[in-house]
Amino acid sequence: MSDPQSDDEKRTDQLTSAPDATEEDAAPRIDVTHREGVTRVDIRDDAAVRPGPGQGDPAAEED
Template sequence: MSTPDQNPADDAMTSEEKRHDQLTAAPDATEADAAPRIEVSEHDGNTRIDIAPDAPVRPGPGPGVETDDEDDAQ
């Protein structure tokens, strides 16, 4: 069921299609912006989520950002 602020056509889209649509909607967006950034797999009933090796954005501090680990090394 759609709420008044939702487009009824959105109900027909899969979550992956909605994700792609949202990530490529910006004026300078490219197909690479919608590329998967995680890999999900299941092993013995456990779900494992890994960052894709070719993901352009990775978790953690960016280049040049000092962390507590760097302070301990000195």
């Protein structure tokens, strides 16, 4: 019987199973904090993929 994987291990396995995938593909993209009954989700500054309009999208130039 094998040891059960943690959620982080399962996530890494899933994100690195595609052909040509690297460990960088499984890098964290968000930080989650819990304080006084409030959950906050922040996009990491070093995340390779971020939400919102991408390069070449005119909406990206509006800000």
